[in-house]
Amino acid sequence: MNPIGHDRALHYLSEGLRTDHLSPSLLFVGPDGVGKRSVALELAKCYACEEPSLGKGLPRCGKCGPCRRIEGGNHLDTFVLDRASQASIVDEEISKQNAVKIQAVRHLERFLRLRPAESKRRIAIIDDAHKMTNDAANALLKVLEEPPPQAGIILCVADEHSLPSTIRSRCAVLYFRPVAEGVLTAWLEKAHSMTAERAAEVADRSFGSFARAIELKEEEPETLDITDYNVSEFFALLNSSSFRKEGRKNAEAALIKLVEAADRNLRAGDLGEVPRLEALMEARHRIDRNVPPRLALEALFLRLEDLKKETTARS
Secondary structure (H helix, E strand, C coil), X not given: CCCCCCHHHHHHHHHHHHHCCCCCEEEEECCCCCCHHHHHHHHHHHXXXXXXXXXXXXXXXXXXXXXXXXXXXXXXXXEEECHHHHHHHHCCCHHHCCCECHHHHHHHHHHHHCCCCCCCCEEEEECCHHHECHHHHHHHHXXXXXXXXXXXXXXXXXXXXXXXXXXXXXXXXXXXCCXXXXXXXXXXXXXXXXXXXXXXXXXXXXXXXXXXXXXXXXXXXXXXXXXXXXXXXXXXHHHCHHHHHCHHHHHHHHHHHHHHHHHHHHHCCCCCHHHHHHHHHHHHHHHHCCCCHHHHHHHHHHHHHHHHHHHHHHC
């Protein structure tokens, strides 16, 4: 695929490849779903491609055998450490993979120390690297301090400050901003054959995220107009059996709905939504930092109650 948006990051990568001065350790920073992992895979193709293009952009064809295998996740010299691959490494269920573990980082190190089989460089991509345990971070730091020859590491993070400064300082940092609404709309029209009206509606609620747009496009149009939770409904969610069974998934779904509602109200001119939106985003960050979903939502509940009392006192 051809990456959409992120021109500054792509220019940096292209120039680094052209001059052979690209850092072996890269940190891709940006919200979930904006394309960090996709760009990382496109970069891996540049080291394996049999017929790299020499024009503008990243030098790879995307059509040869190595490019297709990287796209399909079965190339010998490209390894993506995500929840699924870690579950296989540690022999646990995917649902339990809420943090990058030291066993997975050690597996990644062994992978990188092997000579490339058919590429110029072995590439390891760590998804959600900001969710590393302390032991995993210390193990990764040793790899970054003495990187294996002919190897590259790409860390994809939503929050760079959740990483130790010692790791951040050893990487070249590239920032991936939310995709512009117009760009996302055009992509939905072209790549997913959506009408202009429907594409604009989905893009408006996607917060610049390709992944979020793909989720929303599957919904029926009439379900897009989501109503807000009230506080009693939100608290009831914490005590429901379905929440206790899949806490993180349900917490994230509830927060998405609450953030969407607050964002709509804010864009309609309700400045009182600013502190509410800040509280919601803080709850999302806590869950990303592996705070138990119930605790994060309980703290959010208390904050929303305080905001309600403050609003009532002012009126």
